Amino acid sequence: MADIQFQSLEELADRRKSWIERVPPVYWAVGIILLILPSFASSFVLSQVFAWSFILGMIALSLMLLAGYGGMVSLVQMTIAGVAGYMMAIFGDSAVTTISQGWPWFVSIPLSLIIACLFATAVGWLAVRTEGIYPIMITLAIAAAFFYFTRQNYDIFNGYSGFNGVMPPRLFGVDWRQPAAFYYLCLFWAALSYGFVLYLSRAPFGLALQGVRDNPRRMAALGFNVVAHRVAAYSVAAVIAGLGGILLTWQSAQISPGTVGISPAIDILVIAVVGGLAHPAGAFIGAFLFVLLETFAIDVLVVLGLSGDRFQLLIGLGFLLIVYFSPDGLLGLWKRLMEWRAQDPLTSRIGDDR
Amino acid sequence: MGRKAGVPGQILGSMSSPSGACPRAVKRFANAHPWWAAILAALALILIWMIFAIWPEWLVDLIGRKKIFLSALFNGITLGGLYFLVASGFTLIFGLMRNVNLAHGSLYLLGGYVGYFFAAWTGLWLLSFVAAFVVVGLFGVALQLIVFRRMEGQDLRQTLVTIGISIVLADLMLWVFGGDFYNIATPSWLSGPLETFFVTSVRRSGDLVYLKYPMVRIVIFAAAVVVGVAMWLVLNRTRVGMLVRAGVDDRDMLSATGARIQLVFLGVFAFGAGLAGVAGVVGGTFQSLAPGEDIRFLLASLVVVIVGGMGSIPGAAIGALIVGLAEQFGSVYFPTYAVVLTFVIMVVVLAFRPQGLLGAR
Numbered sequence: 001m002a003d004i005q006f007q008s009l010e011e012l013a014d015r016r017k018s019w020i021e022r023v024p025p026v027y028w029a030v031g032i033i034l035l036i037l038p039s040f041a042s043s044f045v046l047s048q049v050f051a052w053s054f055i056l057g058m059i060a061l062s063l064m065l066l067a068g069y070g071g072m073v074s075l076v077q078m079t080i081a082g083v084a085g086y087m088m089a090i091f092g093d094s095a096v097t098t099i100s101q102g103w104p105w106f107v108s109i110p111l112s113l114i115i116a117c118l119f120a121t122a123v124g125w126l127a128v129r130t131e132g133i134y135p136i137m138i139t140l141a142i143a144a145a146f147f148y149f150t151r152q153n154y155d156i157f158n159g160y161s162g163f164n165g166v167m168p169p170r171l172f173g174v175d176w177r178q179p180a181a182f183y184y185l186c187l188f189w190a191a192l193s194y195g196f197v198l199y200l201s202r203a204p205f206g207l208a209l210q211g212v213r214d215n216p217r218r219m220a221a222l223g224f225n226v227v228a229h230r231v232a233a234y235s236v237a238a239v240i241a242g243l244g245g246i247l248l249t250w251q252s253a254q255i256s257p258g259t260v261g262i263s264p265a266i267d268i269l270v271i272a273v274v275g276g277l278a279h280p281a282g283a284f285i286g287a288f289l290f291v292l293l294e295t296f297a298i299d300v301l302v303v304l305g306l307s308g309d310r311f312q313l314l315i316g317l318g319f320l321l322i323v324y325f326s327p328d329g330l331l332g333l334w335k336r337l338m339e340w341r342a343q344d345p346l347t348s349r350i351g352d353d354r
Numbered sequence: 355m356g357r358k359a360g361v362p363g364q365i366l367g368s369m370s371s372p373s374g375a376c377p378r379a380v381k382r383f384a385n386a387h388p389w390w391a392a393i394l395a396a397l398a399l400i401l402i403w404m405i406f407a408i409w410p411e412w413l414v415d416l417i418g419r420k421k422i423f424l425s426a427l428f429n430g431i432t433l434g435g436l437y438f439l440v441a442s443g444f445t446l447i448f449g450l451m452r453n454v455n456l457a458h459g460s461l462y463l464l465g466g467y468v469g470y471f472f473a474a475w476t477g478l479w480l481l482s483f484v485a486a487f488v489v490v491g492l493f494g495v496a497l498q499l500i501v502f503r504r505m506e507g508q509d510l511r512q513t514l515v516t517i518g519i520s521i522v523l524a525d526l527m528l529w530v531f532g533g534d535f536y537n538i539a540t541p542s543w544l545s546g547p548l549e550t551f552f553v554t555s556v557r558r559s560g561d562l563v564y565l566k567y568p569m570v571r572i573v574i575f576a577a578a579v580v581v582g583v584a585m586w587l588v589l590n591r592t593r594v595g596m597l598v599r600a601g602v603d604d605r606d607m608l609s610a611t612g613a614r615i616q617l618v619f620l621g622v623f624a625f626g627a628g629l630a631g632v633a634g635v636v637g638g639t640f641q642s643l644a645p646g647e648d649i650r651f652l653l654a655s656l657v658v659v660i661v662g663g664m665g666s667i668p669g670a671a672i673g674a675l676i677v678g679l680a681e682q683f684g685s686v687y688f689p690t691y692a693v694v695l696t697f698v699i700m701v702v703v704l705a706f707r708p709q710g711l712l713g714a715r
Binding site for chain 2: 073126129130133134136137138140141142144145148149152153262266269270273310312313315316317319320323324327
């Protein structure tokens with residue numbers, strides 16, 4: 001009891017501070033490092049490591065929103081990102097001029113996001129009709145269907161080769177293809193989505209979603225429309241995934257069926273689960289680790305005397321170990337480590353004696 | 355996870371009895387949905403006519419020669435048999451343990467490789483089925499003991515672990531067996547076509563041309579039917595089957611009555627995994643084995659089980675038939691989107707009957 005009172009007093013004292021004081025020091029440190037990074041990092045590190053981490057992190061964040069707050073694991077988030085990327089290539093500019101419409105960015109970007117959102121809403125409507133493990137299977141099957149469809153369809157999706165030469169628009173006199181500019185673009189949207197998801201988790205909709213996750217029957221009895229909340233979560237997550245998809249298309253300047261295949265879809269799940277589904281930060285931590293592994297694992301494997309082809313094995317084993325020993329990911333591991341350190345060795349009670 | 359207690363064996367056994375209950379079930383269906391029953395009966399009659407009649411000119415002009423139609427039909431049915439072998443193990447494991455084993459496709463591929471090397475080593479095609487069943491079944495036992503038993507009741511974690519296992523297995527198999535295509539040789543007594551009694555066309559001279567069909571496919575389909583019927587008999591007529599059905603309906607109650615549920619779990623997992631291994635040998639015989647086939651068959655069994663209804667063996671049979679036919683007819687009559695067609699069927703079923711065609715809620 002005393003502990004609880006103490007905590008609430010501390011919280012009260014916390015509330016009296018201004019909002020700048022309330023931002024945890026970790027945020028300041030990470031924020032400042034990320035902001036000044038382009039001054040000393042190479043352009044390869046900027047666009048191939050950090051920008052890519054932010055993009056994958058955003059797509060994983062959309063999965064974290066669904067799985068962490070909504071309790072719905074979806075394997076279709078990469079597909080939704082792919083839909084937005086494809087629409088961007090179709091409505092905007094690409095090297096495939098016979099299909100690309102070449103509309104200006106202020107039409108093509110919102111249109112891509114809206115279509116991705118509609119697609120996700122339809123998928124969500126199908127997936128939330130079932131419960132438990134079924135949505136994973138249904139979303140996996142839809143992801144596979146979309147992959148095969150884009151590979152076969154040449155009229156709209158340009159089949160096997162997809163679209164290349166999809167460039168970000170020149171805006172405000174900045175060439176967004178430049179590594180530093182693209183890095184800031186990704187950082188901006190990643191930070192914005194991160195803040196948005198944090199905000200959403202405390203907003204009425206997010207709270208209701210977490211209620212639906214914990215006890216759908218009680219929420220229904222309280223008058224909440226369970227199905228509508230779940231479908232809406234899919235739609236909201238689709239905006240984040242769609243933004244990530246557009247950035248992903250610009251980052252590699254191309255989109256093809258390989259981008260939306262089954263193994264990228266599973267990669268997103270791996271990223272979100274390894275990072276931890278309990279907090280939005282997990283998605284970005286997982287993405288950063290994944291990108292580091294993907295970029296440097298081959299060198300490490302070669303040093304260890306194995307062939308660089310065994311990259312998937314490394315990813316799979318790492319994922320397996322994390323899921324087997326710490327189901328709440330690296331964040332959960334960290335939390336348990338902190339709790340273990342804060343534990344009193346005699347009474348084994350958590351909490352320090354201030 | 356809340357589950358409803360019903361009549362024992364409601365999920366696994368419904369609509370499946372070969373003799374007594376079947377007309378009753380048909381009668382009940384006809385009474386409940388007279389229009390659907392009429393449409394289905396009309397379609398069945400048209401199908402029978404299309405199989406046995408000599409096609410008139412206008413029909414040939416409309417959809418092509420009868421031979422193409424018949425071989426698509428038979429290929430679809432035999433492919434359905436293969437899908438049934440893979441998916442029935444998947445659905446049995448799910449029905450009893452509520453465990454979605456996303457490594458099921460990897461078990462299929464592993465069984466195929468084991469069968470290939472066993473057959474190449476000994477030259478005994480029939481024994482390679484036993485080898486694949488035993489090896490993959492033992493692998494399933496190890497999975498159940500090491501992995502699933504430790505996280506019982508944590509559905510999501512189990513599913514994630516199986517994804518991890520499938521990634522690791524896929525890469526290990528790529529490492530060991532390489533990216534080549536493997537094809538298990540058919541024994542000589544099974545190779546070659548069999549002349550069936552289905553007429554495909556009439557020659558000018560008046561002779562009837564009969565359909566020739568690969569012997570091995572017919573044998574394998576017959577084997578799938580035998581496996582399906584045997585499974586049904588074991589589930590509905592033996593003590594072990596009774597335990598399994600009771601476990602499907604209420605796992606906790608069964609263990610409270612003193613049944614050794616862990617042993618039942620172990621047996622079902624081993625059997626389901628072994629069946630996937632056997633299916634791998636079948637698939638390696640009339641298709642080929644290569645990296646990526648694991649995902650293909652995982653997806654096929656997912657769709658089969660979603661369409662048929664999770665945990666239902668008759669549902670798996672119907673789903674497998676539908677998916678196999680859709681794939682074959684799709685690849686013959688509209689080749690571009692054949693792959694997508696099965697998923698369209700899945701979406702339609704989900705939209706109107708989320709629990710699957712024969713799924714119990």
